[in-house]
Amino acid sequence: xxxxxxxxxxxxxxxxxxxxxxxxxxxxxxxxxxxxxxxxxxxxxxxxxxxxxxxxxxxxxxxxxxxxxxxxxxxxxxxxxxxxxxxxxxxxxxxxxxxxxxxxxxxxxxxxxxxxxxxxxxxxxxxxxxxxxxxxxxxxxxxxxxxxxxxxxxxxxxxxxxxxxxxxxxxxxxxxxxxxxxxxxxxxxxxxxxxxxxxxxxxxxxxxxxxxxxxxxxxxxxxxxxxxxxxxxxxxxxxxxxxxxxxxxxxxxxxxxxxxxxxxxxxxxxxxxxxxxxxxxxxxxxxxxxxxxxxxxxxxxxxxxxxxxxxxxxxxxxxxxxxxxxxxxxxxxxxxxxxx
Amino acid sequence: xxxxxxxxxxxxxxxxxxxxxxxxxxxxxxxxxxxxxxxxxxxxxxxxxxxxxxxxxxxxxxxxxxxxxxxxxxxxxxxxxxxxxxxxxxxxxxxxxxxxxxxxxxxxxxxxxxxxxxxxxxxxxxxxxxxxxxxxxxxxxxxxxxxxxxxxxxxxxxxxxxxxxxxxxxxxxxxxxxxxxxxxxxxxxxxxxxxxxxxxxxxxxxxxxxxxxxxxxxxxxxxxxxxxxxxxxxxxxxxxxxxxxxxxxxxxxxxxxxxxxxxxxxxxxxxxxxxxxxxxxxxxxxxxxxxxxxxxxxxxxxxxxxxxxxxxxxxxxxxx
Ligand SMILES: Nc1ncnc2c1ncn2[C@@H]1O[C@H](COP(=O)(O)OP(=O)(O)O)[C@@H](O)[C@H]1O
Ligand code: SF4
Ligand SMILES: [Mg+2]
Numbered sequence: 001x002x003x004x005x006x007x008x009x010x011x012x013x014x015x016x017x018x019x020x021x022x023x024x025x026x027x028x029x030x031x032x033x034x035x036x037x038x039x040x041x042x043x044x045x046x047x048x049x050x051x052x053x054x055x056x057x058x059x060x061x062x063x064x065x066x067x068x069x070x071x072x073x074x075x076x077x078x079x080x081x082x083x084x085x086x087x088x089x090x091x092x093x094x095x096x097x098x099x100x101x102x103x104x105x106x107x108x109x110x111x112x113x114x115x116x117x118x119x120x121x122x123x124x125x126x127x128x129x130x131x132x133x134x135x136x137x138x139x140x141x142x143x144x145x146x147x148x149x150x151x152x153x154x155x156x157x158x159x160x161x162x163x164x165x166x167x168x169x170x171x172x173x174x175x176x177x178x179x180x181x182x183x184x185x186x187x188x189x190x191x192x193x194x195x196x197x198x199x200x201x202x203x204x205x206x207x208x209x210x211x212x213x214x215x216x217x218x219x220x221x222x223x224x225x226x227x228x229x230x231x232x233x234x235x236x237x238x239x240x241x242x243x244x245x246x247x248x249x250x251x252x253x254x255x256x257x258x259x260x261x262x263x264x265x266x267x268x269x270x271x272x273x274x275x276x277x278x279x280x281x282x283x284x285x286x287x288x289x290x291x292x293x294x295x296x297x298x299x300x301x302x303x304x305x306x307x308x309x310x311x312x313x314x315x316x317x318x319x320x321x322x323x324x325x326x327x328x329x330x331x332x333x334x335x336x337x338x339x340x
Numbered sequence: 341x342x343x344x345x346x347x348x349x350x351x352x353x354x355x356x357x358x359x360x361x362x363x364x365x366x367x368x369x370x371x372x373x374x375x376x377x378x379x380x381x382x383x384x385x386x387x388x389x390x391x392x393x394x395x396x397x398x399x400x401x402x403x404x405x406x407x408x409x410x411x412x413x414x415x416x417x418x419x420x421x422x423x424x425x426x427x428x429x430x431x432x433x434x435x436x437x438x439x440x441x442x443x444x445x446x447x448x449x450x451x452x453x454x455x456x457x458x459x460x461x462x463x464x465x466x467x468x469x470x471x472x473x474x475x476x477x478x479x480x481x482x483x484x485x486x487x488x489x490x491x492x493x494x495x496x497x498x499x500x501x502x503x504x505x506x507x508x509x510x511x512x513x514x515x516x517x518x519x520x521x522x523x524x525x526x527x528x529x530x531x532x533x534x535x536x537x538x539x540x541x542x543x544x545x546x547x548x549x550x551x552x553x554x555x556x557x558x559x560x561x562x563x564x565x566x567x568x569x570x571x572x573x574x575x576x577x578x579x580x581x582x583x584x585x586x587x588x589x590x591x592x593x594x595x596x597x598x599x600x601x602x603x604x605x606x607x608x609x610x611x612x613x614x615x616x617x618x619x620x621x622x623x624x625x626x627x628x629x630x631x632x633x634x635x636x637x638x639x640x641x642x643x644x645x646x647x648x649x650x651x652x653x654x655x656x657x658x659x660x
Binding site: 059061085086088089090091092093094096097098100102105106107108109110111116119120123124155157168171172 | 556557558560561562563564565566567568569575576579580583653654655656
């Protein structure tokens, strides 16, 4: 089904643990995902599910004194897990570009925009100063900056939030990396700007044929932008598949809860369905059984799978649980039926 | 920018005027007058009254103030009652001494504090960091005069490496190389101790600055670009961490220029701090008033200088 040459990134059994006190606690717990050329893979989940940790593990941004990463991140016959810093510096920015959530904090306040974009080119290309300056202007117009020359000379605080995010994107794509990771790129922006930035990402993907990992907690963004989606909960991927499959046939109770909590524009139902509770913190993560079980207390203990594992419920549609068939929401008609 | 600087300087004029009135009134309210201190036996009350009349001390305060301000604008700060010479000349001489001492201790301060703070922050939690932090905490706990006295007793009297007072020995003629060297020689110990005792705050500022900035998002961005660690440190972390130090530099310089009362007293160094104390005790009003005004002026100037430095090093700040 997959052409092997289309496979860009193959993450297998990734664990990323943070040191809290004396022990390490996994924020990413046995995650396996693949990214192909020419696709946008969305990673969706509530805040605290480990999405950012997954992203920063791939691009190797953790402080290794307090972080333990195991498993495989295969890229071009290279395992990025445990790769030494000098080699990783050659990959970061060149093969993997990263876009961050808060575009003001992501830019150095004391450095001109042009210089910050140029820095990527300095370490990954043989361009001379003149060529780099030209490329910076080119990038600025590619990301839709109206006055590239002036913007290159300005400082981050002189630009609006949307403009800054375009700069961060320009930095990430400066070397045309095959892999782009965008961690909640629109969360800090106004709704109108959000759509523009997502459009820009789609344009870039089409132009450069990159694979994009788009991290978000917004299912609306997923539906609009992504090709495939992986749903993440408490450090684990609980469901993955094409956006079509997952939205049409949401299977894992967590995915179904997320979809239900999405505000429906046409619905006259005033009730907002929110899943009760929050993602457990690292220290309170249960090690056995399904981590989502405590948030659906109406499901009897006997109905839960003891050791949830990935099952392929349809071609390329994976779910970490088989007892989904017995799942229902307490306020559903189904519930009423059950109650009788 | 030049316009705003000029405007800021103009604003300083009414501030200085207010300060001068305040200082003058305070000085007049103090008990006694300069002559009561120099009362000598055999001097009759009539003679004293005549002297008072001669110095204008019997005029109403506003007349005294007006003539003082008028003279001051001509660069005449009056006569020192104690030293029997012009205040301008006296302060000028002391200011030169203090200036060189301040410059030298500032250089020593930054030469020690910047590398120490940067190393402590960069290698947070390491043995070097602990050594630097512990030393600076101890320094912070020692009262300056104790530190100065210990240094003076040990290096000055006991080891006799350095002179124990003054700014130059009388054996040298001004203008000769020996004279210049002797002045430096007299400054080394006071400058060293004054520089060292002020390092803790700068070290701590830098250390936390480096640690904070290392965890900033823009540093993460730089790493995601594949910029080598060494470059990230110099270009992103260090520059941003030096910002508050630069901001404080204006005040640092002018506060040192005011002279350190304790330092100059302990080392009997003829600077402005020492002059201030001695003229306070001898009620040498013309000197006291001029010095207080000068210190006020230096403080205002320090703030302005800090603002100017900030606007140069930090693009987010423009002085309006
Ligand atoms: N550097 C870190 N040290 C310790 N715990 C961390 C660190 N970064 C994230 N965590 C924890 O890991 C979990 C996942 O966080 P994160 O990856 O930021 O989730 P998300 O991006 O999905 O909101 C959270 O419980 C968070 O508190
Ligand atoms: S194991 Fe239980 S909680 Fe987990 S998905 Fe299955 S039914 Fe839901
Ligand atoms: Mg996150």
